[in-house]
Structures are given as C-alpha cells and as structure tokens.
Amino acid sequence: xxxxxxxxxxxxxxxxxxxxxxxxxxxxxxxxxxxxxxxxxxxxxxxxxxxxxxxxxxxxxxxxxxxxxxxxxxxxxxxxxxxxxxxxxxxxxxxxxxxxxxxxxxxxxxxxxxxxxxxxxxxxxxxxxxxxxxxxxxxxxxxxxxxxxxxxxxxxxxxxxxxxxxxxxxxxxxxxxxxxxxxxxxxxxxxxxxxxxxxxxxxxxxxxxxxxxxxxxxxxxxxxxxxxxxxxxxxxxxxxxxxxxxxxxxxxxxxxxxxxxxxxxxxxxxxxxxxxxxxxxxxxxxxxxxxxxxxxxxxxxxxxxxxxxxxxxxxxxxxxxxxxxxxxxxxxxxxxxxxxxxxxxxxxxxxxxxxxxxxxxxxxxxxxxxxxxxxxxxxxxxxxxxxxxxxxxxxxxxxxxxxxxxxxxxxxxxxxxxxxxxxxxxxxxxxxxxxxxxxxxxxxxxxxxxxxxxxxxxxxxxxxxxxxxxxxxxxxxxxxxxxxxxxxxxxxxxxxxxxxxxxxxxxxxxxxxxxxxxxxxxxxxxxxxxxxxxxxxxxxxxxxxxxxxxxxxxxxxxxxxxxxxxxxxxxxxxxxxxxxxxxxxxxxxxxxxxxxxxxxxxxxxxxxxxxxxxxxxxxxxxxxxxxxxxxxxxxxxxxxxxxxxxxxxxxxxxxxxxxxxxxxxxxxxxxxxxxxxxxxxxxxxxxxxxxxxxxxxxxxxxxxxxxxxxxxxxxxxxxxxxxxxxxxxxxxxxxxxxxxxxxxxxxxxxxxxxxxxxxxxxxxxxxxxxxxxxxxxxxxxxxxxxxxxxxxxxxxxxxxxxxxxxxxxxxxxxxxxxxxxxxxxxxxxxxxxxxxxxxxxxxxxxxxxxxxxxxxxxxxxxxxxxxxxxxxxxxxxxxxxxxxxxxxxxxx
Numbered sequence: 001x002x003x004x005x006x007x008x009x010x011x012x013x014x015x016x017x018x019x020x021x022x023x024x025x026x027x028x029x030x031x032x033x034x035x036x037x038x039x040x041x042x043x044x045x046x047x048x049x050x051x052x053x054x055x056x057x058x059x060x061x062x063x064x065x066x067x068x069x070x071x072x073x074x075x076x077x078x079x080x081x082x083x084x085x086x087x088x089x090x091x092x093x094x095x096x097x098x099x100x101x102x103x104x105x106x107x108x109x110x111x112x113x114x115x116x117x118x119x120x121x122x123x124x125x126x127x128x129x130x131x132x133x134x135x136x137x138x139x140x141x142x143x144x145x146x147x148x149x150x151x152x153x154x155x156x157x158x159x160x161x162x163x164x165x166x167x168x169x170x171x172x173x174x175x176x177x178x179x180x181x182x183x184x185x186x187x188x189x190x191x192x193x194x195x196x197x198x199x200x201x202x203x204x205x206x207x208x209x210x211x212x213x214x215x216x217x218x219x220x221x222x223x224x225x226x227x228x229x230x231x232x233x234x235x236x237x238x239x240x241x242x243x244x245x246x247x248x249x250x251x252x253x254x255x256x257x258x259x260x261x262x263x264x265x266x267x268x269x270x271x272x273x274x275x276x277x278x279x280x281x282x283x284x285x286x287x288x289x290x291x292x293x294x295x296x297x298x299x300x301x302x303x304x305x306x307x308x309x310x311x312x313x314x315x316x317x318x319x320x321x322x323x324x325x326x327x328x329x330x331x332x333x334x335x336x337x338x339x340x341x342x343x344x345x346x347x348x349x350x351x352x353x354x355x356x357x358x359x360x361x362x363x364x365x366x367x368x369x370x371x372x373x374x375x376x377x378x379x380x381x382x383x384x385x386x387x388x389x390x391x392x393x394x395x396x397x398x399x400x401x402x403x404x405x406x407x408x409x410x411x412x413x414x415x416x417x418x419x420x421x422x423x424x425x426x427x428x429x430x431x432x433x434x435x436x437x438x439x440x441x442x443x444x445x446x447x448x449x450x451x452x453x454x455x456x457x458x459x460x461x462x463x464x465x466x467x468x469x470x471x472x473x474x475x476x477x478x479x480x481x482x483x484x485x486x487x488x489x490x491x492x493x494x495x496x497x498x499x500x501x502x503x504x505x506x507x508x509x510x511x512x513x514x515x516x517x518x519x520x521x522x523x524x525x526x527x528x529x530x531x532x533x534x535x536x537x538x539x540x541x542x543x544x545x546x547x548x549x550x551x552x553x554x555x556x557x558x559x560x561x562x563x564x565x566x567x568x569x570x571x572x573x574x575x576x577x578x579x580x581x582x583x584x585x586x587x588x589x590x591x592x593x594x595x596x597x598x599x600x601x602x603x604x605x606x607x608x609x610x611x612x613x614x615x616x617x618x619x620x621x622x623x624x625x626x627x628x629x630x631x632x633x634x635x636x637x638x639x640x641x642x643x644x645x646x647x648x649x650x651x652x653x654x655x656x657x658x659x660x661x662x663x664x665x666x667x668x669x670x671x672x673x674x675x676x677x678x679x680x681x682x683x684x685x686x687x688x689x690x691x692x693x694x695x696x697x698x699x700x701x702x703x704x705x706x707x708x709x710x711x712x713x714x715x716x717x718x719x720x721x722x723x724x725x726x727x728x729x730x731x732x733x734x735x736x737x738x739x740x741x742x743x744x745x746x747x748x749x750x751x752x753x754x755x756x757x758x759x760x761x762x763x764x765x766x767x768x769x770x771x772x773x774x775x776x777x778x779x780x781x782x783x784x785x786x787x788x789x790x791x792x793x794x795x796x797x798x799x800x801x802x803x804x805x806x807x808x809x810x811x812x813x814x815x816x817x818x819x820x821x822x823x824x825x826x827x828x829x830x831x832x833x834x835x836x837x838x839x840x841x842x843x844x845x846x847x848x849x850x851x852x853x854x855x856x857x858x859x860x861x862x863x864x865x866x867x868x869x870x871x872x873x874x875x876x877x878x879x880x881x882x883x884x885x886x887x888x889x890x891x892x
Contacts, residue, residue: 017149019162022428024382028145028318031379035138038372042131042365050361052123054114054342056106056352110350118342118357124335130365134372137325141379144318148310157301161422164290164297168436172279173287173449177439180448284453291449294440301419305396308421315386322380329373336369338362398423400438412438450483458486470497475517479503490514500526508534520544520567530558539563544597548572560591567597574602589613596620603628607658612638622646637661643689648672655680659687667692671717675700682706696720696740705729719743719763731755742766742787754779761785765810772797781805784828789813789835801825810835824848 021029119128126133148154168174279287301307342355398420400412415423426433439445463477463486470476477492478499479485485503490511498515500506501524510533512518518541525548530538535558542562549555549572559568589595590613598611599622607630611618618639623630623646630650636642636658645662646669653674659665666689675698682704684690692715700721707716708729713736720743731752738761746767753759754775760782769791776783777799785808793814800806800822807828811819812835819840823829824847834841834852841849 017146017158017162019165019429019433020149020158020422020425022425024386025145028379028382029142031375031382032138032142032145035134035141035372035375035379038368038375039131039134039138042368043135045361045364046128046131050128052115052119052340052357052359054111054118054355054357056350057341057354057356106350106352114342114344114346114350114355115357117344117346118340118355121344122340122342122357123359124332126332127336127359127362127365130336130369137321137376140321141318144314144321147314148307151310154307154310157307157418158422160297161301161419164294165426165433165437167286167290168294168440169433171287171290171440172283173290173445174436174439176279177442177445177448178435279452279456281457284449284456287449288453291440291446294437298415298419298441301422302415302417305417305421307418308396311421312390315383315390319380319383319387322376322383325376326373326380329369329376333366333369333373336362336366393424395421395424398434400434403435403438411444412442415441447484451487454482454484454486455488458482458488460488460491463488463492467492467495474520478522487511493517496520498522500524500528502526505529507531508538510534510537513537516541518542520546522546522548524548525550527554528556530556535561543567545569546571560588563591563593565592566594567599568592568595569597569599569601571601574600574604593617598622600624602626604630606630606632607635609635609638611635615639615641618642620644622648623650624648625650627651633658640664643667645669655684657683659684663687663689665690667694669694670698671695672697674698677701678704678707682709685709688712691715691735693717703727703730708732711735714738716740720766726750728752734758737761739763749773749776751775756780758782760805763787764791765789767791769793771795774799777802784808786810796820798822804828807833808835809833811840812836816840818843821845821848824851830854 018026149158336359338358340357340359342357343353344355347353396417398415400414403412404410414420423434423437467475467477474496475494476497476499477489477495478501479489480501480503482503484505485500485507489498490509491514493514493516495515496517497520498518499522501522503526506523506526506528508528508530510531512534521538521542521544523546539562542565544567545559545562545565546569547555547559549570551573554572555570589610592614593616595614595617597620598614598618601624603626604623605628607623611621612635615638619642621639621642621644625648627649628651630647630652633647633656636645636656640661641664642662643664644667645659645665646667647656648669649672651674652670653676655670655675655678657680659668660683663686665687668690669692671694675695678695678700685706687710689712690710691712693710693713694715694717696717696719698721700718700723703718703723703726705727706729707727710733713733715738716730716733716736717738717740719740723741723744723746726741726746726749728750731750732755734755735758736756737758739756739759740761740763742763743766746764746769749764749769749772751773752775753762753773757779759780762776762780762783762785765787766789769788770793772788772793774797777797781802782805783803784805786803786806787808787810789810790813793811793816795816796811796819798820800820803826805828806826809826809829816836819836821844823834823844826833829852831852831854841852844852
C-alpha cells in the first residue's frame, strides 16, 4: 500500500520533471501512449475474438453411409426443427427439398480440431503475436524516453537542479532583483538596494490580485512550481513563478510608481518617503544560502557532461529502435491476410489432407498495424529532429546574451557542460526559468543582497553597542567574519580604533571621511580596497596601521602612500622565495616620511636595507622572526637613529656587531633567542644612552665582568637563563632600578647587592637561594617589590622593617618556619602586598595578622591562585603540602 504522502511526492516529482521536457518529448510521450492503446486494443481483440474457419479442399474418399443411402433410394428428411428460418415468400412449393452442395460428412468436433490445428500451423506468427510485440516495443520506447531522469549518474543532478530552480522562483529576492533590473533598464540609471521602495500597503493590496491574474494569463503556461508557492500562500505572499511571470508581469511592478489611488488627485510617488521594502531576516538568510548552493552546484555540474552524453545516447537508441521496428515490420505486413491454406497431418482423423482457412481478424489487425507503423514512423521523425537539434546546437555552452542586450543582467557569467544543457532544455519549456536562475548567478545581485542584509543587521545602533574601550581609553570597534563592511560603520564619528578581521571584501568608500576621529586601523586577513576619496582622507588622519596577511603580495599598494602614518605593524610571510640574500618582499617605504614605529612579524632572513629610506624618522624597530634564524643584520647600520630595538625569536647566538652603530639606542630587547655568551658586551660601552637591556629566555651561562661598562642601565632582565653566579661588576651599575634574575641557578646573592641603592624591583624567584644578605634590607631602602618565591629560604635576615616603601613581598614556596615580626612595620604590605602560605600567616601575632589582612581579600583562595610560579620548570605545591614538606625537612 502507498501512503498519500508518497503519492503526493511522486506527483510533485513528475510535475517538476516537466520543466526539462521540450515539446517533442511531450509529443513522443503521447505517441507512445497511442502505441500502447493500439497494442492493448489488438491484444484484447486477439484474446476475445481471434479464430480461423477451415473447410476441406479435396474428396479423397467417399463415405460409406452416403453410398448406402444413395443405393437404397431413401433420401433423409431433415427434421423441421433443424431447418433454417426463411421468409414465407421465398419458400419453395415443397418444403422438404434436400440441401444442395458438397457434403463433407465432418462433425462439429472435427471442425474445431482442424481450426485449432490450422490456427497454429497455417496462420503466420506475426498475425498471432503482433499485439504482444507491439506492446513490448511500446514499453521499451516509453522507458527509453525517461531513462535520463532515472539513470543514477544523472538523476541526482537533475533533481538538485529542479530543486534549485524551484527555490529560485519562490525566493522573494528574485522578484526584487528582477524588478530592480527592469527599473534600471527603463530608467537608464543604476540604483542601490536602498532605492528599492514599495508602494503603500493599500495600493499594493488593491493591485496585486489583478496583476497576478494578468501575468498568469499573459504567460500562457502553468508551471508546476506554483504548487509549492500556493501551499504557503497563507503564511507569506509567494513570488512570481517561471510561467506566471512574463515580460509584462515583470515590468508591471514599474507601473505601480505611476499608479493613481482612486479618489486622489495626484499620483502616488514612491520616492517621496523612505519606505524600504527590505527582506526579513529569514528570507535574507535563505537567499544567501541559495547563492552559495547555486555556486556549488555550478562548480559541480560544469566539470562534467554526463547528462548531455546520456541524453544523446538515449536519442540515438530511440532512433535505432525505430529503424529496427520499421525494418522488420514492413515485410511482415503482407503475411496478415484473410485466407490461408492449411495442410494438417490429420488425414487419418478427417479423411482430408488440405483445408482452406479464413482469419476473422485479419482485416482489423492489418489496419491496426498500419496505424502502429504510422505512429512509429512519426516517432522516428521526431527522433531525427531531436538528434539534429542536439548535433547542430551548441548545447554545452549557454550564454545570457539576451539579458545583456536588455541591460538588466550584464554581469551574469556564461555556463558550460551539464548546467548549460539543463538550461537549454528548460528554455524549451519556459525561457523565463533561466532569467530566474540568472539572479543567483549574478555577482552584482549577490552584492546588492549582502549590502541590504548588512544594512539591516548591522545598523548604527548595534555598532555603537559593540564599541568598547582599549587599554588607552580610546573607543574601539572590532568586526569579524563579515562579507563586507556595513554602511552604518562610516557614520561613527567618535571611533578611534577600528579592527577588521576575516572580511572578504573590506572596501573603504569615500564615506570614511565621516569618521573624523579614526586614527588606528587593524586589518587581519582582509583584502581591503581603497577608493581615491578615502585614500586622501586616510593619508591625512591615519596614524597607526596593523596588517596581518599570509603572503606579502596580499599587502595593498595604498599602504606605502600613507604619508601621515606613524606606526606600521606587519605580520605574515615577509621574506621572498628567491634565496637567502633576498629577505624583503615589500615595496618602497620612501613616502612614509613620518614613520616612527615599524613592527615586523615574519620569517626574515636579513634585516632589510630598505629601512634606510625611513631612517630619518624611525625610532623604534621590532622584528619577531618566529624562530627563524636572522642571518644578516648589516641593515641596522642604516637606521642609526633608532632608540628602541627588539630582535625576538631570531635564533641569535651572539650579540650582533651591527649594534655598535646604534649610538642613540636606549632600549635593547634580545629575548627568546639562543645567546650563550655575552663577551660582546664590552663593545656596547659607547652606547651611553642604553638604559634598558632585556636578555631573558636565552641560554646564557655566565655574566661577564664587562657588564659594568653599561653605566646608564636602569633595567636589566636576565631571567630564565642558566646563570650560577653574579659578577661583582654587576653591582657597580648604581643607576640600576630593576634587576630581574628569575628562573636561573643562583645559589647565593652577593652582599654587594647593597650597592644598588636605587633598586626598586628585585626578582629572584625560581632559583636555589638558601639565604638573603642582610645588606639587601639595610641599604636597598628604595625597594618596592621583592620576589624570592620558589627558593629554599629557611629564614629572613633582620631589618625588613627598614624597607618602608616595600609594597609587594612574595615568599611563597620556600622552607620558612616562621615570619619575622617586623612585617607589621611595612605599611606598604597592608592588604594583598604579602604573598605567603596561610599556615605561616596564622603563626603571626594577632595584631600583625589583622594589619596584613585588614582588607579581607587575603584569603586562601587568592593565595592559592597566586602561588603558581611563572615558569613550568618549578613544581607547584599547596600550603598543606608545603607545611608537611617543611616539617619533614626540618626533622631531617
């Protein structure tokens, strides 16, 4: 049993397949139906009335009863009931006159037997089996006519095409795009999506019924795609379908702008007020999904021509079958005759050896055969026409030249292979179907839809709500993964920082002039295009530009013309593929006359010599080489005016000699390299302005005594190296304020540390210290931050109360048994300034503990959250574990 839903889907599928049946296919189907009717009629007659009547031709023997009756002279009298009825006027005078003619003396059973035998022996086979052969041939022709709809390699593509075509006809965006194209064709000017305006609801409702009826009458066809739209008419008004929207109906929407409301004196002007007929969110998302679906289906179908080949093979097969049918049927027509001579092997049963038989249905079968051959011949002529149409037409290429001539869809690309063939077949049914599909093949139509969707979803209010504040307190807006920039973005006049990430078409129009406060722009994998008007504005206002890309070729050319730019950050593959000596793939920086900061994040092989073009203004250079070895650094000599230099992840093993030319250098950052020795520090003695030296995360084994020549140092970062001791010359740097030695192998801190009287920050975490020199607490009175966590300290020296400026003291993960009482004299440790385990804190006197924890935020949870070291090379233990281990160590 079939359910109603299955039957409904079957009828819907059959109705949609009519879109790909041209007129000759429909005609062929009707011809096959007539062939089936002829074969069925012949078969019915053959089963119900087909028979032969046979009479003997010769008298080889004389029956004995005849001789007997003639010799006796007795004439048998027929029974009155056996006489045939005759008219009274024609009766002879003697009603018992004997019958004339030749007597056969065969009974009824013998006649039946002879008729059956002669039907199979004397009657030709084609007279007996013509209806069945015709039925079989008709079924084969019927199956060959729809084979391409059911072949596995073509049926899926055809169903997908019909589904897409139905979606294109039902989409509201199709009507909007076609009406806009018609308006553009008539008005001669291009309007944006914001100009697509609709008439008042009252006028639209009054004219919609008559317009739809007129359009359906004008088309002259009835598309099966109307079934789906009618079912959903209660939820939303359906868009015009292929056969119901002709040129008159597509242009009828334009007449609304000149329509008059009954009873009014002036016509309704659609452009008078801003009533934008925008799609709702669901329709817009469906239209965008349909664009993507059409794009994928096009790329899938244009790579093969299997549908074209199957249809061509199907047509050739039908033509060959017609030739075969006509070829063997025409000679067999003469075999269907009324009389036949039968020579059965029944002489012993009947006494006769030859019979003359008549076929009762011979005349009817002959006429039905003529009709059948005529239908087959007409079917063959249509097959020849189909084959000639296929061979003489370029069905594997489809061009929208007519639409281009009309000026409505000039950007629709030409199609090829299977998709082109399907559109050619659909054109035979209704040429307007290709026009509906062209809406979703047009890049301009997709752009217009995206602009309208962006304008609706990303309005000015939403963008203002997404605006945040960066660490410097400037308004910041970040947009991620949008197809293009929303028009409302260029109305944000207060925006200072704009971040655009993964935007496929980030075009900056001339409206960027409205963003009067814009100073910083971030482009993360965005192919940004610039209009001439917007470029002039950015040349004057933009101060910082951040670009992230994959290849240097993706950097837009307008970047090098931003003459007002002060900061440029480039992240991506900056090196060329031409070898070691060519490590710069960017353009000239000559026009960036005001560039002060240049940050390069990529895999460079050399410091670019082109930096000399901006040597007069460049003061800060950062190169993050992502672990790739920076081989040539001679380019640094051309930027002698640098005050800050960062070379991180460059795989440097020694201090580069090119640093000697940077006499104005104040900050040198060589972190995350492979430095093992610092013997070249002596050469940096003439860098009298060097105040910051960062050498953390290297492999430095020893600090040479030549470090003492850097008299102007205020910050020295040697953290996370392999230092085991500190030279006395280090403590001759009397201007040193921050000394960072975390993550090394130091066993002791020399007493000479007391010479650093201006020291404000000391980081000794992650070492092997067992004690601290008393000079640290007695002479370094400016100390504000002391970090000795993750060491092996057993106690603290006296004099901690001398550090009146101390505001942060980290004693976690040590072997302390108690805390000194003078912690209560350090007023700067009030609140969260002291980081230590809870059990040590509870061992203090009550008034000291209350003083240190008065703010109430010094809880066990906060201590636990701050107790993990900065490096993963040191284990982490909770307060309970540390108390147990400390007690165990004290016993040992």
